Amino acid sequence: GENVEQHPSTLSVQEGDSAVIKCTYSDSASNYFPWYKQELGKRPQLIIDIRSNVGEKKDQRIAVTLNKTAKHFSLHITETQPEDSAVYFCAANPGSGNTGKLIFGQGTTLQVKP
Amino acid sequence: DGGITQSPKYLFRKEGQNVTLSCEQNLNHDAMYWYRQDPGQGLRLIYYSQIVNDFQKGDIAEGYSVSREKKESFPLTVTSAQKNPTAFYLCASSTQRTGMNQPQHFGDGTRLSIL
Numbered sequence: 001g002e003n004v005e006q007h008p009s010t011l012s013v014q015e016g017d018s019a020v021i022k023c024t025y026s027d028s029a030s031n032y033f034p035w036y037k038q039e040l041g042k043r044p045q046l047i048i049d050i051r052s053n054v055g056e057k058k059d060q061r062i063a064v065t066l067n068k069t070a071k072h073f074s075l076h077i078t079e080t081q082p083e084d085s086a087v088y089f090c091a092a093n094p095g096s097g098n099t100g101k102l103i104f105g106q107g108t109t110l111q112v113k114p
Numbered sequence: 115d116g117g118i119t120q121s122p123k124y125l126f127r128k129e130g131q132n133v134t135l136s137c138e139q140n141l142n143h144d145a146m147y148w149y150r151q152d153p154g155q156g157l158r159l160i161y162y163s164q165i166v167n168d169f170q171k172g173d174i175a176e177g178y179s180v181s182r183e184k185k186e187s188f189p190l191t192v193t194s195a196q197k198n199p200t201a202f203y204l205c206a207s208s209t210q211r212t213g214m215n216q217p218q219h220f221g222d223g224t225r226l227s228i229l
Contacts, residue, residue, distance in 0.1 A: 032215035043204065043220040044157070089156055093215045100145045100164060100208055100215060101172070104156035
């Protein structure tokens with residue numbers, strides 16, 4: 001069935017450094033790839049998403065890149081700050097039809113050290 | 115996303131008991147979803163509904179049931195058949211647009227524990 005693999009499971013960086021989280025998906029028909037940030041005990045919040053008709057999207061310090069051929073997409077956070085510390089989830093839609101379904105990766109715990 | 119309200123925030127279940135988690139949204143979204151989140155794991159889809167009076171099983175529907183009698187409400191019942199119900203349950207909603215997935219917006223979650 002559809003699967004989304006996310007790496008690494010934990011990531012520790014120094015404040016000001018960049019962080020990169022990678023995801024691979026199995027369904028070549030997938031065309032929507034959101035990223036969510038979840039702080040401890042809180043709801044996941046959408047931080048950026050990308051559709052398969054573009055290869056890169058940026059929003060201030062956050063960017064997402066998509067390689068459809070290799071079936072992987074990545075989240076890039078530049079100039080990290082302590083408030084970026086959270087769990088980040090990638091997701092992809094199963095490509096067969098617009099059901100709204102998402103398959104989530106296992107999550108990456110990002111720690112930004114001051 | 116103050117438009118999605120989940121209640122209660124904490125819930126305790128006794129053995130053999132059914133419990134119902136509430137999810138209400140005032141965003142006028144057509145689609146609603148229920149996820150289960152376990153420590154160290156991603157979100158797993160339990161049930162979803164694209165329209166009133168219709169819903170589909172997700173990846174882990176066994177031991178759960180839902181209803182969608184109103185657009186704004188999508189309650190989840192955790193039945194006694196669910197042998198490991200302890201988890202964090204998240205409800206989400208999204209608009210519907212033909213041919214295009216739309217962002218899902220989440221509630222604050224309900225943490226269910228076994229007594």
